[in-house]
Amino acid sequence: MSNLPHVFYHTQAGGISGASDNITLRANSFSMTDTLSNLVVDCSLNEKGALASSEYVGLIGTKILSLYNIIFSPQEQAVYLKRICDHKKYSKGSTLQMAYFDRTDICEGWIVNGLFKDGIAEKAGIEIGDIIIAINGRHVKEITWEEQMNMELKGKTIFLIKKTDGSMKEYTLNIDKEII
Numbered sequence: 001m002s003n004l005p006h007v008f009y010h011t012q013a014g015g016i017s018g019a020s021d022n023i024t025l026r027a028n029s030f031s032m033t034d035t036l037s038n039l040v041v042d043c044s045l046n047e048k049g050a051l052a053s054s055e056y057v058g059l060i061g062t063k064i065l066s067l068y069n070i071i072f073s074p075q076e077q078a079v080y081l082k083r084i085c086d087h088k089k090y091s092k093g094s095t096l097q098m099a100y101f102d103r104t105d106i107c108e109g110w111i112v113n114g115l116f117k118d119g120i121a122e123k124a125g126i127e128i129g130d131i132i133i134a135i136n137g138r139h140v141k142e143i144t145w146e147e148q149m150n151m152e153l154k155g156k157t158i159f160l161i162k163k164t165d166g167s168m169k170e171y172t173l174n175i176d177k178e179i180i
Contacts, residue, residue, distance in 0.1 A: 007180050008117040095153065097121050097179045100132055102148065104141045108162060109133045116179050124171045126161060133168070134160040 068081040097119025100110040110132040115122045132140055136158055143151070159171045 007119075094119075094180070095175050095178050096173070098126060102140070102145070103131075107131060109140045112161075119179055120173050120175070121171075124173055125169075126159070126171055127164070129164045131162040132159055133162055 068083055071080040071082055094116060097116040098112055098121035099114035100112050103109070103111050108131055112121075112126060112128055112130045112132065115126070115128060134140060135143075135153070153175050155175060157173050157175050159173065161169050161171055163169055
């Protein structure tokens with residue numbers, strides 16, 4: 001792993017145990033039913049919780065599994081995975097250099113739940129627990145799930161953020177490259 005490009009990442013909503021420190025790295029390949037090349041993979045560094053006592057390299061996240069339909073065949077007593085979309089959007093690293101959960105169902109926006117160490121979002125002052133209300137003047141409640149999955153922000157991007165104390169603040173991020 002030491003020769004693969006990697007970055008450290010902290011999240012408040014990491015898997016089974018809650019908060020987690022991870023390493024995000026670019027893997028040369030990932031083989032399951034087929035091979036995905038040049039894929040970004042997260043490896044958990046949990047020291048407590050349900051997964052802390054087990055040795056493992058990493059966890060297959062929903063981003064990888066979402067590339068496949070899971071097909072159950074009772075006649076053959078088998079389970080198949082069939083790729084449903086191009087994996088290229090998962091081959092890239094994070095350009096926002098932060099992660100969020102879309103919680104427009106229960107609150108005003110997307111809750112920031114992870115930050116890449118020394119990433120542009122962390123350096124700007126965005127914190128875990130902040131809520132993204134709008135991006136470039138567009139309220140995030142108007143952005144569909146499909147748009148989120150294909151969203152590619154570039155250049156000067158303005159985020160309206162509700163801080164944990166309730167105050168509103170604008171952050172301008174110059175999004176120019178992937179962190180990994």
